[in-house]
Amino acid sequence: xxxxxxxxxxxxxxxxxxxxxxxxxxxxxxxxxxxxxxxxxxxxxxxxxxxxxxxxxxxxxxxxxxxxxxxxxxxxxxxxxxxxxxxxxxxxxxxxxxxxxxxxxxxxxxxxxxxxxxxxxxxxxxxxxxxxxxxxxxxxxxxxxxxxxxxxxxxxxxxxxxxxxxxxxxxxxxxxxxxxxxxxxxxxxxxxxxxxxxxxxxxxxxxxxxxxxxxxxxxxxxxxxxxxxxxxxxxxxxxxxxxxxxxxxxxxxxxxxxxxxxxxxxxxxxxxxxxxxxxxxxxxxxxxxxxxxxxxxx
Ligand SMILES: [Zn+2]
Numbered sequence: 001x002x003x004x005x006x007x008x009x010x011x012x013x014x015x016x017x018x019x020x021x022x023x024x025x026x027x028x029x030x031x032x033x034x035x036x037x038x039x040x041x042x043x044x045x046x047x048x049x050x051x052x053x054x055x056x057x058x059x060x061x062x063x064x065x066x067x068x069x070x071x072x073x074x075x076x077x078x079x080x081x082x083x084x085x086x087x088x089x090x091x092x093x094x095x096x097x098x099x100x101x102x103x104x105x106x107x108x109x110x111x112x113x114x115x116x117x118x119x120x121x122x123x124x125x126x127x128x129x130x131x132x133x134x135x136x137x138x139x140x141x142x143x144x145x146x147x148x149x150x151x152x153x154x155x156x157x158x159x160x161x162x163x164x165x166x167x168x169x170x171x172x173x174x175x176x177x178x179x180x181x182x183x184x185x186x187x188x189x190x191x192x193x194x195x196x197x198x199x200x201x202x203x204x205x206x207x208x209x210x211x212x213x214x215x216x217x218x219x220x221x222x223x224x225x226x227x228x229x230x231x232x233x234x235x236x237x238x239x240x241x242x243x244x245x246x247x248x249x250x251x252x253x254x255x256x257x258x259x260x261x262x263x264x265x266x267x268x269x270x271x272x273x274x275x276x277x278x279x280x281x282x283x284x285x286x287x288x289x290x291x292x293x294x295x296x297x298x
Pocket of ligand 1 (some may be wrong): 065091
């Protein structure tokens, strides 16, 4: 499994084209997750040409993972329900890690409404939606509980009409991450509380859930798939280790419908979603070999 979309704006590959420098590849999506897609394509082609797969193989290449897979989710779930195992080729972690547990996430949009007024002549008639948004943002960030692994990030804000108008509207986008479903409920309750309570009298706010990722919770079956994959990697001389990450992925949707799932089996890279994103080129072949061997011996 793999996703074709990246987080970067249109035109990014022209501004920052693909390049390789001292064993590392750079460019938008080079690790997250173009390299995983290339690896999947070559592994699938090898099985097609040479045989050896213990069951039919399905390559699922989706298009909307970075926004929470609103369109691909049902496709992933349908394929995962009939899968013996799901390998998601998100980037391998530095130090040759694969991912056995992932946080869940909720993407939300909040809109605040105030009242426009001339900021010079009729200041007192106005109700500033921007001021209310600013107060709400500090409360939202306060929901973060690092010990529990719960985080809230307001990653986008906008609002206002002109510099000399008390802002009649303001909005933001919120990203919540959590480890367990119970943590999700607790945080969502607090977030709803912040949305409902106004600090600036006369404002109101609405909240809309724009996308959701389920956590990848490690099951005994997932643990044995990890051991199986790990033994294959060991045999090929590229030992791996399992780790937990805050990043969300489509693997959560596969795991949620009961499919035995392992994530981040793609080539190793880092600094995803930033201009410093890189891929360790020499990990492409060993990761492809490990995946192929793990499939052959399922
Ligand atoms: Zn990704």
